[in-house]
Amino acid sequence: MAQSQLQQMIAVPGQLLGPSNKYVAGPGTHIHESNLYASLLGTVAVSQPPSSTSSKPTTTAGLAKRLHRIQAVLQSPSPTDKSSNGATTLPTISVAPPSGGAVGGSNEKREVLPEVHDVVLCRVTRIAPKQATVAILVVGDAVLEAEWQGVVRVQDVRATEKDRVRIYESFRPGDIVRAQVISLGDQANYYLSTASNELGVIMATSEAGNTMYPVSWKEYKDPETGLSESRKVAKPM
Amino acid sequence: MADRRRVNGPVGPTAPPVYNTAAHKPIAKEKADNSIRKIFLKTGVTPSASGSAYLELEDPKANSPSSTSLKLTCTVHGPRALPRSAPFSPHIILSTHVKYAPFATKQRRGYLRDSSERDLGVHLETALRGAIIADRWPKSGVDIIVTIIEGDQDRNAPENKSDEGWDMMNVLSGCITVASAAIADAGIDCVDTVAGGVAALVARQPNSPPAIVLDPAVSEYHKVFAACCVAYLPTRDEITNIWFKGQLPGADSMLYNRMVERSLVACRNANRVVITALNETVRPGKESA
Numbered sequence: 001m002a003q004s005q006l007q008q009m010i011a012v013p014g015q016l017l018g019p020s021n022k023y024v025a026g027p028g029t030h031i032h033e034s035n036l037y038a039s040l041l042g043t044v045a046v047s048q049p050p051s052s053t054s055s056k057p058t059t060t061a062g063l064a065k066r067l068h069r070i071q072a073v074l075q076s077p078s079p080t081d082k083s084s085n086g087a088t089t090l091p092t093i094s095v096a097p098p099s100g101g102a103v104g105g106s107n108e109k110r111e112v113l114p115e116v117h118d119v120v121l122c123r124v125t126r127i128a129p130k131q132a133t134v135a136i137l138v139v140g141d142a143v144l145e146a147e148w149q150g151v152v153r154v155q156d157v158r159a160t161e162k163d164r165v166r167i168y169e170s171f172r173p174g175d176i177v178r179a180q181v182i183s184l185g186d187q188a189n190y191y192l193s194t195a196s197n198e199l200g201v202i203m204a205t206s207e208a209g210n211t212m213y214p215v216s217w218k219e220y221k222d223p224e225t226g227l228s229e230s231r232k233v234a235k236p237m
Numbered sequence: 238m239a240d241r242r243r244v245n246g247p248v249g250p251t252a253p254p255v256y257n258t259a260a261h262k263p264i265a266k267e268k269a270d271n272s273i274r275k276i277f278l279k280t281g282v283t284p285s286a287s288g289s290a291y292l293e294l295e296d297p298k299a300n301s302p303s304s305t306s307l308k309l310t311c312t313v314h315g316p317r318a319l320p321r322s323a324p325f326s327p328h329i330i331l332s333t334h335v336k337y338a339p340f341a342t343k344q345r346r347g348y349l350r351d352s353s354e355r356d357l358g359v360h361l362e363t364a365l366r367g368a369i370i371a372d373r374w375p376k377s378g379v380d381i382i383v384t385i386i387e388g389d390q391d392r393n394a395p396e397n398k399s400d401e402g403w404d405m406m407n408v409l410s411g412c413i414t415v416a417s418a419a420i421a422d423a424g425i426d427c428v429d430t431v432a433g434g435v436a437a438l439v440a441r442q443p444n445s446p447p448a449i450v451l452d453p454a455v456s457e458y459h460k461v462f463a464a465c466c467v468a469y470l471p472t473r474d475e476i477t478n479i480w481f482k483g484q485l486p487g488a489d490s491m492l493y494n495r496m497v498e499r500s501l502v503a504c505r506n507a508n509r510v511v512i513t514a515l516n517e518t519v520r521p522g523k524e525s526a
Contacts (some may be wrong), residue, residue, distance in 0.1 A: 010519045012512050013368075013421055014429030014472040030370060030428060037472070039370055039426040041515050097424045098519045113316065113374060145287075146317040184375055187325040 011038035011095045018093060026094025042097040049089060112142045114150075114181050114190050119199075122150055122192070124175045130154050132171040134179070136190060149189050152179060156193040157202075157232050169218075170194075170232035176203035180235050200234035272307070273434070273452035273506045278415065278514040280422040286312035288423025290514070292415040294389065294407070297454065306454060307407060308387035310416040313423040315379035323378070328371035328376040329425070333362040333414055335385070342388040342404075353402070357383075357409055360480055364433065364468030367477030370426040370526045377392045379425060383412045391456030402456045402482075406435045406466040409420045409480065410452075413468045414507045421515050429470035429515075430511045431477060434503025436496045437464035438485065448485065449496055451503040462486070469504035476501075
């Protein structure tokens with residue numbers, strides 16, 4: 001029906017996509033006077049929520065995963081929903097910009113910005129006793145065109161024994177670090193955190209200049225000299 | 238022995254080139270008062286920029302080889318990181334630059350931006366600011382640079398004819414339209430595609446009554462009394478910028494409203510060109526995918 005037509009459609013900014021009580025606004029759209037409009041140039045994509053039909057049994061049956069940390073509520077349900085999960089059954093409508101290959105740009109032209117909760121890859125540029133300065137290179141799967149500066153403060157390096165953390169035992173300039181954005185930060189820096197097992201240094205070079213391999217949660221080892229250096233090591237995935 | 242070290246003049250006598258008289262003027266395609274001149278608009282002309290667009294306006298009375306009267310190119314750089322000295326900004330910082338090429342107008346332009354170019358830049362920024370969803374891009378800036386390659390002027394007009402700057406209205410409306418296409422090409426969130434349009438109160442002959450025309454080619458008229466350039470969001474039915482210049486005859490108080498309404502018609506026409514150009518931007522990508 002109308003959805004299949006929408007999926008073939010090209011949207012230009014300001015184009016009406018549908019009423020906001022039938023769709024959830026995805027990326028590239030905005031809501032104006034309870035209608036959804038495109039805000040980017042691109043193709044329209046309508047995605048049904050995952051397992052919208054089977055969502056009810058799974059949420060009631062089976063043990064839910066125990067909450068072990070405080071998480072922000074991502075999507076507040078719309079005020080009009082009558083059933084408990086009425087908001088989640090609505091399809092999401094989004095506008096994806098055209099992939100750059102056709103227009104001459106070799107890679108994707110779309111700019112992305114680091115947002116709070118994003119996992120980013122970055123290179124350590126500078127270390128100081130209180131913080132490590134990094135250059136954010138990758139957000140999620142998208143390679144950034146511009147380099148954004150970020151900071152890992154000493155209290156954000158790991159979750160435990162925060163008072164014993166030393167920056168120079170956690171990072172060295174040149175390391176590649178997987179981190180999570182915790183704040184947009186101040187004028188210059190995004191604030192990042194590596195306080196999780198999966199976050200930390202993923203690539204490091206030794207003082208001799210060799211690529212090292214991780215041997216424990218706080219050690220990297222040089223395969224040629226056999227010396228080990230301390231880092232905040234990310235758990236290999 | 239000839240001097241080989243420097244460029245010498247010709248040895249023998251030479252005659253300056255004598256050209257035939259210019260080809261006969263093509264029959265002027267008379268533009269109706271309620272239509273705008275034809276627009277050529279294409280996006281993605283500058284590969285190094287995040288987004289770009291190029292706009293040409295047809296000259297209905299073409300007697301020069303180019304047969305255009307306005308050529309604009311717009312590049313959009315960003316969103317990118319703000320300089321370190323800039324304070325924190327929760328939304329995108331828009332900066333617009335409008336520059337005439339030195340050869341764009343009859344009066345040669347300098348390389349530094351003069352007051353009229355800065356004025357155009359401020360108007361363009363106001364027009365675009367109402368269209369961009371600025372808080373989608375915190376902590377970032379975008380530079381919008383419009384270069385006027387050919388200003389909307391009649392090159393064959395006599396030198397002593399005073400230039401009252403009415404062509405700046407047409408240039409601004411072109412700047413708004415081309416920047417709107419370039420911003421959409423760059424993938425910056427907008428509430429609508431903004432487009433510019435001009436209406437003017439003109440007298441065709443010295444003794445003819447004043448009439449409102451759209452998109453005036455200034456040299457075709459005896460006198461321009463007033464002109465109005467509007468930036469308009471057609472879907473939202475909102476005006477983001479309005480620039481009115483000139484003196485209205487005092488008799489008709491509704492004349493101002495009528496001129497603004499007519500310029501909205503010009504905006505809608507220009508917006509249709511933008512939509513078509515943007516659709517063409519996406520379509521080749523769709524076929525290959």
